[in-house]
Amino acid sequence: MLPLLSINWNPEPELFNLFGHLPLRYYGLLWGIGILLACIIVQREYRDRKISDEKFSPLFFYCVIGITLGARLGHCLFYQPEYFLNHLWEMILPVKFLPNGEWQWIGYRGLASHGGTLGLIIALWLYCRKTKLHYMDVLDMIAVATPITACCIRLANLMNSEIIGKPTDVPWAFVFERVDMLPRHPAQLYEAIAYFIFFLGMAYLYKLGQKKQRTSSPYYHRGFFFGLCLTEIFTFRFFIEFLKENQVDFEDGMALNMGQWLSIPFILIGIYFMCFYGKTRKHR
Numbered sequence: 045m046l047p048l049l050s051i052n053w054n055p056e057p058e059l060f061n062l063f064g065h066l067p068l069r070y071y072g073l074l075w076g077i078g079i080l081l082a083c084i085i086v087q088r089e090y091r092d093r094k095i096s097d098e099k100f101s102p103l104f105f106y107c108v109i110g111i112t113l114g115a116r117l118g119h120c121l122f123y124q125p126e127y128f129l130n131h132l133w134e135m136i137l138p139v140k141f142l143p144n145g146e147w148q149w150i151g152y153r154g155l156a157s158h159g160g161t162l163g164l165i166i167a168l169w170l171y172c173r174k175t176k177l178h179y180m181d182v183l184d185m186i187a188v189a190t191p192i193t194a195c196c197i198r199l200a201n202l203m204n205s206e207i208i209g210k211p212t213d214v215p216w217a218f219v220f221e222r223v224d225m226l227p228r229h230p231a232q233l234y235e236a237i238a239y240f241i242f243f244l245g246m247a248y249l250y251k252l253g254q255k256k257q258r259t260s261s262p263y264y265h266r267g268f269f270f271g272l273c274l275t276e277i278f279t280f281r282f283f284i285e286f287l288k289e290n291q292v293d294f295e296d297g298m299a300l301n302m303g304q305w306l307s308i309p310f311i312l313i314g315i316y317f318m319c320f321y322g323k324t325r326k327h328r
Contacts (some may be wrong), residue, residue: 051230054221057204070203078196079108082189085247089185092254099175107186110167111160118159122302123292157197157281158306161274180266180321187273188250191243194277195236202232209234209287231288238280246273271318278307278314 059068083104090100120128120135128135140147168186172179201207205222209229217227246269253263285304295301 050215050217050219050227052221053202053205053218053230055203055205071200074196074200074203078193078200079104079111081196082186082193083107085189085192086185089188089250093181093185095177099177102174103171106167106171107164110163110165112155112163114163114166115155115157115160118156118162122156122159122306156306157194158303158310161310178266180270184264184266184269187269188246189243190273191239191246191277195239195243198232198236198239202230202236207232207291208289210289212287228289229287231284234284234287235280238284239277242273242276242280265321267317267321271314271316271321274310274314275318276314278310282307282311 055070057069057071059070059073061068086103087097087100090097116135164186165183168182169179171177172182198207205220208220208223209218209231211226212229213227214229216230218230218233219225219227249264249272250269256263282304285301285307288303290296290301292302298305
């Protein structure tokens with residue numbers, strides 16, 4: 045029986061299509077908006093620290109490449125290795141090769157947040173080697189902006205009617221008509237709202253730190269924001285998975301699904317950097 049206030053959800057994923065082969069989807073648009081917002085926020089942080097625009101300029105390139113490659117490889121290797129290890133070009137290129145020899149532009153339909161996080165961490169290490177900036181300082185600045193990007197990504201998933209929740213009778217349930225006619229938890233929306241709240245909290249703490257720092261030594265130790273970001277995002281991700289449908293069939297026999305297992309090491313790393321790392325190291 046449908047709840048009284050369920051929302052029927054069936055948006056068209058494509059905004060428009062160029063030449064019949066190059067669609068612009070809400071998914072890609074929201075990913076782009078999320079990264080752009082993060083870059084604007086991080087640029088402000090660079091200026092607060094009086095870091096030159098010359099050093100900031102290559103950051104966008106490193107972030108986009110790191111996140112995209114990491115998220116794509118993470119999805120292919122964590123969730124569908126049996127297919128993509130036999131279709132290596134489709135792992136990298138946003139196309140699907142058809143049996144008749146033709147190809148179809150499908151975009152990067154599979155992107156994993158855990159892989160994107162790891163790819164970003166590696167890309168920022170390479171960026172810091174080039175610019176000679178302190179690695180933890182850059183991770184901390186990126187961490188402040190990360191939740192707003194995560195929010196946009198989950199809104200992108202919502203527009204694609206993917207990563208759906210389990211059936212429910214709550215009055216705000218969504219009926220994802222592209223999947224079935226069951227009222228379900230809008231898990232993507234839960235995550236988007238949570239990540240937006242995390243961003244507001246991070247922004248407040250950052251501003252507080254800037255204010256306190258004018259009259260004293262750095263208010264937060266190095267690694268604090270990086271650790272806080274990992275801890276709050278992946279802790280929420282761990283628990284919200286209990287309300288979500290499994291993404292691939294092999295997860296059905298697991299006590300914890302793949303997203304939860306992958307979240308655990310990020311949570312532990314986050315706790316270490318938030319609570320211990322910078323307290324035993326002097327700022328240099």
